[in-house]
Amino acid sequence: MTLIEQSATELLGLLKRREVSSRELTGAYLDQIDAHDQQIHAFLRTDRDRALQQADLIDRRRAQGESLGSLGGLPVAVKDVLCTRGAVTSCASKMLENYVPPYDATPIARLKEADAVILGKTNMDEFAMGGSCENSAFGPTRNPWDTERIPGGSSGGAAASLAASMTPLSIGTDTGGSIRQPASHCGVVGLKPTYGRVSRYGLIAFASSLDAVGPLARTAEDVALLLGVIAGHDARDSTSIVQPVGDYRAATRRPLEGLRLGVVSEHFGEGLDPEVAQTVRDAIDLFKDLGATVREIAMPHSQYAISAYYIIAPSEASSNLARYDGAHYGMRAPEAEWRDGGAEENPLVQMYRSTRAEGFGAEVKRRIMLGTYALSAGYYDAYYLKALKVRRLIAQDYHDAFEQVDLIVGPVTPSPAFKLGDKSEDPLSMYLVDLYTVGANLAGIPAISLPCGFSSDRLPIGIQLQGAALSEELLLQAAGAYQGQTTWHSQRPELA
Amino acid sequence: MSGTAYTTVIGLEVHVQLDTRSKLFCRCSSQFGAPPNTQTCPVCSGQPGALPVMNLRAYELAMRAAIGLNCEIPQFTKWDRKNYFYPDLPKGFQTSQFDLPMSQDGYLDISDPEGAFEERRIGIIRAHLEEDAGKSLHDEEAGKADSRIDLNRCGTPLLEIVSQPDMRSAAEARVYLTELKLLLTYLEVSDCNMQEGSLRVDANVNLHIDREEDLIATPIVEVKNMNSFRAVQRALEYEVERQYELWQQTGRKLGDVGVTKETRGWDDEAQLTRAQRGKEESSDYRYFPEPDLLPVTATGEMVQSVRAGLGELPAALRTRLAREYQLSPYDADVLVNQGRSLVDYFVAVADRCGDGKSASNWLQQDVLRHLKETGTTIEAFAVPGEQLADLISAVHSGALTTSRGREVLTHLISNGGTVAQAMQQLGIEEVDQSELEELCRELLIANPKIVADIQSGKTKAAGALVGQAKGKNPNVNPHDVQRICLKLAAEM
Ligand SMILES: [Zn+2]
Numbered sequence: 001m002t003l004i005e006q007s008a009t010e011l012l013g014l015l016k017r018r019e020v021s022s023r024e025l026t027g028a029y030l031d032q033i034d035a036h037d038q039q040i041h042a043f044l045r046t047d048r049d050r051a052l053q054q055a056d057l058i059d060r061r062r063a064q065g066e067s068l069g070s071l072g073g074l075p076v077a078v079k080d081v082l083c084t085r086g087a088v089t090s091c092a093s094k095m096l097e098n099y100v101p102p103y104d105a106t107p108i109a110r111l112k113e114a115d116a117v118i119l120g121k122t123n124m125d126e127f128a129m130g131g132s133c134e135n136s137a138f139g140p141t142r143n144p145w146d147t148e149r150i151p152g153g154s155s156g157g158a159a160a161s162l163a164a165s166m167t168p169l170s171i172g173t174d175t176g177g178s179i180r181q182p183a184s185h186c187g188v189v190g191l192k193p194t195y196g197r198v199s200r201y202g203l204i205a206f207a208s209s210l211d212a213v214g215p216l217a218r219t220a221e222d223v224a225l226l227l228g229v230i231a232g233h234d235a236r237d238s239t240s241i242v243q244p245v246g247d248y249r250a251a252t253r254r255p256l257e258g259l260r261l262g263v264v265s266e267h268f269g270e271g272l273d274p275e276v277a278q279t280v281r282d283a284i285d286l287f288k289d290l291g292a293t294v295r296e297i298a299m300p301h302s303q304y305a306i307s308a309y310y311i312i313a314p315s316e317a318s319s320n321l322a323r324y325d326g327a328h329y330g331m332r333a334p335e336a337e338w339r340d341g342g343a344e345e346n347p348l349v350q351m352y353r354s355t356r357a358e359g360f361g362a363e364v365k366r367r368i369m370l371g372t373y374a375l376s377a378g379y380y381d382a383y384y385l386k387a388l389k390v391r392r393l394i395a396q397d398y399h400d401a402f403e404q405v406d407l408i409v410g411p412v413t414p415s416p417a418f419k420l421g422d423k424s425e426d427p428l429s430m431y432l433v434d435l436y437t438v439g440a441n442l443a444g445i446p447a448i449s450l451p452c453g454f455s456s457d458r459l460p461i462g463i464q465l466q467g468a469a470l471s472e473e474l475l476l477q478a479a480g481a482y483q484g485q486t487t488w489h490s491q492r493p494e495l496a
Numbered sequence: 497m498s499g500t501a502y503t504t505v506i507g508l509e510v511h512v513q514l515d516t517r518s519k520l521f522c523r524c525s526s527q528f529g530a531p532p533n534t535q536t537c538p539v540c541s542g543q544p545g546a547l548p549v550m551n552l553r554a555y556e557l558a559m560r561a562a563i564g565l566n567c568e569i570p571q572f573t574k575w576d577r578k579n580y581f582y583p584d585l586p587k588g589f590q591t592s593q594f595d596l597p598m599s600q601d602g603y604l605d606i607s608d609p610e611g612a613f614e615e616r617r618i619g620i621i622r623a624h625l626e627e628d629a630g631k632s633l634h635d636e637e638a639g640k641a642d643s644r645i646d647l648n649r650c651g652t653p654l655l656e657i658v659s660q661p662d663m664r665s666a667a668e669a670r671v672y673l674t675e676l677k678l679l680l681t682y683l684e685v686s687d688c689n690m691q692e693g694s695l696r697v698d699a700n701v702n703l704h705i706d707r708e709e710d711l712i713a714t715p716i717v718e719v720k721n722m723n724s725f726r727a728v729q730r731a732l733e734y735e736v737e738r739q740y741e742l743w744q745q746t747g748r749k750l751g752d753v754g755v756t757k758e759t760r761g762w763d764d765e766a767q768l769t770r771a772q773r774g775k776e777e778s779s780d781y782r783y784f785p786e787p788d789l790l791p792v793t794a795t796g797e798m799v800q801s802v803r804a805g806l807g808e809l810p811a812a813l814r815t816r817l818a819r820e821y822q823l824s825p826y827d828a829d830v831l832v833n834q835g836r837s838l839v840d841y842f843v844a845v846a847d848r849c850g851d852g853k854s855a856s857n858w859l860q861q862d863v864l865r866h867l868k869e870t871g872t873t874i875e876a877f878a879v880p881g882e883q884l885a886d887l888i889s890a891v892h893s894g895a896l897t898t899s900r901g902r903e904v905l906t907h908l909i910s911n912g913g914t915v916a917q918a919m920q921q922l923g924i925e926e927v928d929q930s931e932l933e934e935l936c937r938e939l940l941i942a943n944p945k946i947v948a949d950i951q952s953g954k955t956k957a958a959g960a961l962v963g964q965a966k967g968k969n970p971n972v973n974p975h976d977v978q979r980i981c982l983k984l985a986a987e988m
Contacts, residue, residue, distance in 0.1 A: 328541065
């Protein structure tokens with residue numbers, strides 16, 4: 001195994017023992033990016049000089065015997081939806097192509113405090129809206145396992161960068177499955193924490209009540225390491241959870257005992273690819289070998305989850321994205337286009353119209369329109385309010401389920417990664433790929449996606465574990481135990 | 497106005513800026529008057545990713561005001577987003593309160609001390625918290641989209657107080673505003689400075705016209721742009737006439753097809769209202785619960801402690817002053833309307849001299865006039881309450897006449913010190929009783945005609961001696977001179 005293929009925790013050991021410097025490590029990843037990202041396009045931006053400078057600084061401090069933060073010189077890739085002070089944060093949108101935030105998002109500030117080296121910003125679906133990374137205004141990311149295929153989304157760059165050994169750690173965000181689904185398609189581990197466990201301050205909002213920042217990595221322990229850094233209360237996010245953060249790394253090494261797993265039979269029904277179904281069932285059998293008991297549980301309202309999600313998320317998005325109007329920051333349509341437009345319309349309104357028409361991509365516009373409609377007078381009760389009711393029922397289903405079982409286990413996505421362009425003309429079929437993942441966002445609970453096998457086309461397949469609120473330690477314990485018995489996570493694609 | 501009888505119906509929406517040190521959802525200062533855009537941060541400038549955190553002080557001040565307005569405080573209140581596009585609104589929505597405001601169902605009693613209308617109870621529909629928008633430094637007129645925006649004000653906490661349409665005249669509306677401002681300044685929740693925009697008024701007005709068993713309502717007009725209470729009164733008076741004439745001409749009424757709420761702006765120079773173009777289209781603000789903020793729970797203890805800390809409010813204070821100090825309602829009103837500091841001063845004076853009525857007279861006739869002439873406030877008034885009280889006592893005891901008392905007050909204002917010191921410096925001494933009797937006896941002996949007049953019952957004749965006595969000794973008390981002369985003449 002080459003240096004860059006090792007796990008983050010292994011690399012941290014090397015750094016601590018000074019067998020490798022942060023500069024060497026950072027350089028090696030940057031070289032890998034240089035060599036392969038033309039093809040994969042996992043990154044929107046890297047800043048070699050800045051990253052190496054940061055690495056040098058950490059190396060120097062280590063040499064002087066200073067105690068370092070818990071990431072002590074490890075490189076991290078960050079999804080381009082988190083604000084980085086003084087460095088462009090675009091959300092993969094033309095609208096924010098040149099936007100330089102005046103502040104660091106809290107998760108970024110915590111990475112810096114933990115002495116991480118930020119390698120660059122990863123590609124995503126525009127404003128995190130999508131499940132394929134094809135909605136990036138700057139071109140799609142390709143799946144390192146098959147570059148004809150999508151890496152998943154919206155954190156497609158985050159997952160692909162790990163699969164392509166371009167980073168040992170990656171930060172993503174998950175509003176309806178945007179960490180777990182690409183993790184599954186790229187054969188890496190991705191965890192969506194409990195809503196509020198990681199601060200959203202500085203996360204450019206898609207749907208505020210659903211958005212979660214979380215770690216992606218190649219092993220459960222690496223994910224635990226990264227989660228431990230970014231999790232915790234933040235006074236600047238009113239929805240942030242105050243409970244203390246657990247010892248996640250220790251949890252991944254704890255043996256499993258008497259785990260009660262629940263299976264939702266509807267999640268193995270129509271629409272699920274048979275290869276995925278079989279692979280997930282095999283993984284469940286392995287949990288049984290580890291002493292777990294498995295029982296069927298009912299989630300009577302899960303069939304409405306997608307419908308509720310695609311009302312609530314766009315409604316919030318329509319308001320969250322109103323600020324991109326060309327008036328204060330970000331893109332403004334060229335003045336010639338609106339200054340002397342039709343005399344009927346106020347130039348201000350024309351400026352808004354042109355700016356938003358040019359700045360947003362098709363999917364973002366679709367969701368803004370959907371949400372604006374759902375919140376409009378006369379439709380609010382029938383759509384938005386009803387969706388909120390469904391959301392409460394779904395949360396209740398989970399609550400009832402977790403009275404009987406510790407974790408719910410099932411597929412992450414209905415099928416392995418599809419080909420680029422396959423679903424881009426059919427938004428509805430694209431929305432259905434979120435079928436198994438949106439429930440956790442609606443209920444605010446944590447969930448993890450783990451590699452559990454490959455399709456006959458040698459495409460990664462993932463398994464999802466969902467737990468009650470603040471059960472991150474249990475999820476990581478189960479994931480650690482599973483990975484102790486399997487090698488799916490240590491396989492790597494051949495890059496051209 | 498001639499013709500058909502009608503009733504004027506007015507409801508007011510008042511926005512007051514709460515007197516917090518920082519803004520509603522961030523820690524930026526909310527002070528007025530800083531250079532443009534120097535009091536902003538990622539939160540109040542609407543930067544992508546920034547999140548609001550509620551300023552608890554703003555909520556407490558809002559609760560003080562709401563309880564002072566006799567409102568109910570629901571246990572549970574939440575925030576909502578009001579969505580609309582405007583350059584002074586960097587987030588594209590205003591964080592406000594929609595269906596669950598922090599207070600509702602209150603009232604404010606108003607009365608006119610001059611008796612122009614009966615005491616009235618004006619209902620308060622609700623008072624809710626919201627953030628202020630920024631300020632456009634130019635108007636966005638056609639072709640001028642390069643206007644600049646100052647975001648210093650953006651995010652400042654506002655309390656919106658919505659009254660029932662309970663006011664029946666422009667004069668009532670003005671009294672309501674005056675009383676509301678007085679209450680809010682007593683509560684110390686806002687400085688209510690209209691010039692700096694910390695109190696803004698929008699008025700909804702229409703007419704209910706009586707017509708042979710039929711009640712016709714004219715279309716409701718919202719009047720904006722009024723920069724003083726006087727302007728509010730003028731604008732409403734104008735609007736009432738305009739609406740009546742318009743109704744006579746067109747017969748248009750509320751509920752007719754095509755009748756929507758019209759927004760008109762008051763032009764203070766031209767003294768008329770003008771339709772505000774582009775504002776008549778009805779907006780759908782797409783309110784929905786603000787997902788970035790938690791709902792707020794008002795605990796019983798919190799409401800109790802705010803209520804306990806309100807202090808005595810104007811209405812109660814007027815009643816108490818009238819009762820305890822034997823003041824007329826008019827006098828109590830004048831004193832209370834000057835604010836809490838003046839009332840405190842009055843109480844100090846009245847308690848020490850033991851005469852509320854005199855204390856009130858001295859305050860109204862002398863102190864308030866001085867404050868008005870010099871443009872100062874009671875806090876800056878040079879004469880401590882105890883000195884004014886001693887001065888009043890000295891007038892009572894006869895040691896000073898009222899007019900010499902005024903001289904003493906003027907002296908105290910310019911030089912400070914005590915009443916005794918002032919009297920000494922002004923050469924005022926109390927005349928010894930035997931000395932005074934001696935003086936009166938001399939005068940009577942020198943004026944046998946007057947003595948004869950007094951003895952024959954013409955007591956007024958003694959008045960002529962008062963002037964002579966003052967000529968001999970300026971410190972004599974005229975009443976004493978009169979009394980002693982009458983007594984001595986009777987004995988002669
Ligand atoms: Zn601010």
